[in-house]
Amino acid sequence: MTVLIVGAAVSGRAAMELAIGDGRDVVVYDDNPEALRQLPEGVRAVDAATYRSVLPHVSLVVLSPGLPRDLEIVRFARSSGKRVLGETEFALEHTETPYCAVTGTNGKTTVTGAAADMLVASGQRARAVGNIGVPLSAVTGDPVDTFVIEMSSFQLETTTSFHPRAAAITNIAADHLDAHGSFAAYAAAKAKIFENQTTEDLLTWDADDTGASAVVASASGRQVPVSATRVPEGGNGVRDGEMIVGDWKFKAPDVGPAFTVDLLVAATVARHMGASEAGVSSAIANFRPGAHRRERIAFIDGVTWVNDSKATNPHAALASIRSFGRVVLIAGGRNKGLDLAPLPNEENVVMTIAIGESSSELVASAAPGSIVEADSLATAISIASTKAVPGDTVLLAPGCASFDMFVSYVERGDLFRELVTSMADER
Secondary structure, eight states, X not given: OEEEEEOOSHHHHHHHHHHHHTTOEEEXXXXXGGGGTTOOTTOEEEOTTTGGGTGXXXXXXXXXXXXXXTXXXXXXXXXXXXXXXXXXHHHHTTOOOOEEEXXXXXXXXXHHHHHHHHHHHTTOOEEEEETXXXXXXXXXXXXXXXXXXXOOHHHHTTOSSOOOSXXXXXOOOSOOHHHHSXXXXXXXXXXXXXXXOOTTSEEEEETTOHHHHHHGGGOOSEEEEEOSSSOOTTSBEEETTEEXXXXXXXXXXXXXXXXXXXXHHHHHHHHHTTOOHHHHHHHHHTOOOOTTSSEEEXXXXXXXXXXXXXXXXXXXXXXXXXXXXXXXXXXXXXXXXXXXXXXXXSTTEEEEEEESTTHHHHHHHXXXXXXXXXSSHHXXXXXXHXXXXXXXXXXXXXXXXXXXXXXXXXXXXXXXXXXXXHHHHHO
């Protein structure tokens, strides 16, 4: 049996190793010659010019996450009657370990990590995998009691038999429209997380998010809505300073409404997967937002500097902006076909500094005198330091991808942290 792996990055290589472990012949496709270097002995590399010669001998195609389903090689494989699986579903065929799953436009990494922490604190061997950075294919043989799988829209859209015992949708707002083509297609991809669930399975979501609430209307699983402002009927939420999760009560941490919802979603999923009250309580008490997620970097001359480089779409950026008072906003980058106009026009944004490819788009949407352009992140920080007054927050919440100027949002956030920290040291 020959397996064709499409994509030779981290997930593709993990799937390749899994297939080799099965004793299968493996062919790897990538249109980047650098990605095809240093393949294991016996693994054949093909590209756009040569893949057609091997397809007749292939019985299974494994598609790496992030690569489009309409890639020419994938379309050709389907038209040839070949079975096509995403990397995650391929991995799931190699394990009997129970799993739950998390998706959403924003917050899914936080929820995935928190749910895994709650299960670990409850004594389980739980592992956070998937879009969070660890391909499931790389750990199917590990001694794990529960997998908590973060699923992107790209990973979900290729699924056919994906069936998590508990599924979570943090929120759904416009994102990746450049890849999916429409909001309806993007939302439909997210909805596949509960497509195969039954009444024995759990589905939870933010009841105050209109996008998620609309999508779950067609779900078959046991529905448990959550809210950071109330306790929804049949769900979990906040009342009188306490987080309510069924008959469990925990002191609500002072982390803001967005992270409160994330913790409620995580607790709802973890409880269904066997977490204990003590384990959930411990994880909530020890929760800290991850790097590049509203990360407070410095307090300089009365001004707070916050890194939210992970806010790679307007929905996330707006949630971040609304978490603070007066905001001097650094925004921009590579737009993903989304409307950026709300960012500079949010009522508590006193000044916007536009960076990257979308600078002119942001400037065109903002009131005259309320926005300036910067040719680099360093310049943007320098300008912000002259515009901000005591009580302001200088917020990096780009609302865009980073790929016009950086390798990733992590590199962008790391540079912001480095520059601001250096400025604080000088002061």
